Amino acid sequence: MSRPVEAIVNLANIRSNFALVRKLAANSRIMAIVKANAYGHGAVPVATALAAADAFGVASLAEAVELREAGITQPVVLLGGVFDRDEMHDVVRYGLQIVVHSGEQFGHLLAAELREQIVVWLKIDTGMHRLGFEVQDFAEIRRMLEITGKVKELVLMSHFGCADDVGNTATGHQLAVFENAVAGLPGEKSLANSAAVLAYPQTHYDWVRPGIMLYGANPMLRPLQAHEVLAPAMTLRSRLVAIHNIAAGEAVGYGEQWRSQRPARIGTVAIGYGDGYPRHAPNGTPMLIGGQRAGLVGRVSMDFITVDLTDIPSAAPGDEVILWGDGLPVEEVAKMAGSISYQLLTGVQKRVRRCYLF
Ligand SMILES: *Cc1c(COP(=O)(O)O)cnc(C)c1O
Numbered sequence: 001m002s003r004p005v006e007a008i009v010n011l012a013n014i015r016s017n018f019a020l021v022r023k024l025a026a027n028s029r030i031m032a033i034v035k036a037n038a039y040g041h042g043a044v045p046v047a048t049a050l051a052a053a054d055a056f057g058v059a060s061l062a063e064a065v066e067l068r069e070a071g072i073t074q075p076v077v078l079l080g081g082v083f084d085r086d087e088m089h090d091v092v093r094y095g096l097q098i099v100v101h102s103g104e105q106f107g108h109l110l111a112a113e114l115r116e117q118i119v120v121w122l123k124i125d126t127g128m129h130r131l132g133f134e135v136q137d138f139a140e141i142r143r144m145l146e147i148t149g150k151v152k153e154l155v156l157m158s159h160f161g162c163a164d165d166v167g168n169t170a171t172g173h174q175l176a177v178f179e180n181a182v183a184g185l186p187g188e189k190s191l192a193n194s195a196a197v198l199a200y201p202q203t204h205y206d207w208v209r210p211g212i213m214l215y216g217a218n219p220m221l222r223p224l225q226a227h228e229v230l231a232p233a234m235t236l237r238s239r240l241v242a243i244h245n246i247a248a249g250e251a252v253g254y255g256e257q258w259r260s261q262r263p264a265r266i267g268t269v270a271i272g273y274g275d276g277y278p279r280h281a282p283n284g285t286p287m288l289i290g291g292q293r294a295g296l297v298g299r300v301s302m303d304f305i306t307v308d309l310t311d312i313p314s315a316a317p318g319d320e321v322i323l324w325g326d327g328l329p330v331e332e333v334a335k336m337a338g339s340i341s342y343q344l345l346t347g348v349q350k351r352v353r354r355c356y357l358f
Pocket of ligand 1: 033035079159194209210219
């Protein structure tokens with residue numbers, strides 16, 4: 001047997017999460033966000049499974065080219081736009097669409113000699129202050145873009161900073177700024193990420209842009225409601241490879257960071273931060289062994305972690321261990337580790353075998 005770490009990716013669950021987006025945003029088109037290797041799930045298998053998506057969103061030209069070379073034909077949008085002028089040629093060559101969020105990017109578009117017009121997603125900074133044109137400059141930029149003759153179609157977009165937190169008034173403010181900026185202007189509009197798909201139907205406009213919810217993780221700080229059921233797409237699993245009985249007072253792992261109060265049975269699981277398991281997961285971080293919860297003990301190392309099996313006497317070497325996914329939300333593990341589901345999912349390393357369920 002080879003090293004037993006696997007990420008089982010359930011593509012049917014991704015499709016059912018996509019169907020929920022369809023239901024919640026019935027009058028919008030859906031740009032499925034597949035950046036960062038589809039949040040660690042595998043960009044090509046996910047995009048192939050989402051044949052019903054109206055477009056895909058990626059972070060880089062390389063990510064877009066990967067989809068095109070795999071035969072994906074839907075529109076593909078570079079969410080961060082191009083990073084230099086030369087990339088404009090591949091935008092045309094691969095039939096991509098681009099975000100333009102800065103004067104520099106506007107310059108790249110102006111300078112590039114294009115043999116075809118392209119679709120541009122013009123980004124407005126409505127308050128997050130990360131990317132986008134200032135509201136007061138936006139109308140002028142829009143006019144200048146139109147007269148370049150290089151733009152086939154202009155989509156007006158922005159992005160939320162706090163849509164996961166329904167108690168935060170920033171979202172309402174960003175929406176008001178967006179509405180004001182685009183009022184009366186022609187062209188399609190786009191604002192909603194996963195959290196806004198769920199919590200802010202008035203932001204759906206022509207295109208919604210769900211990412212994390214397609215992968216079955218809750219984008220909200222609050223629990224999901226009954227009509228919002230998402231199915232986790234990735235189950236990260238490995239196996240117990242050793243068991244040690246230790247006396248009370250003995251320490252486990254690097255730095256003697258955990259010491260047992262009682263005689264204990266310690267299991268060693270073949271997974272570590274070298275696979276993407278969070279190194280800062282504290283003692284007590286849950287995992288599932290034969291469907292029962294057990295807690296991490298000791299420091300996470302590169303290839304192994306240790307778990308307290310004292311209360312699961314039936315556990316034996318070779319048993320399957322679920323680190324997150326089926327029966328254990330990745331959000332819960334992320335929260336324990338002071339992280340977020342996005343980081344844990346995108347952090348699953350190349351050496352972890354992906355197995356696809358269709
Ligand atoms: C990543 C991204 C999204 C998706 O965000 P989720 O929170 O994963 O739904 C949407 N829009 C843009 C511009 C993004 O970069």
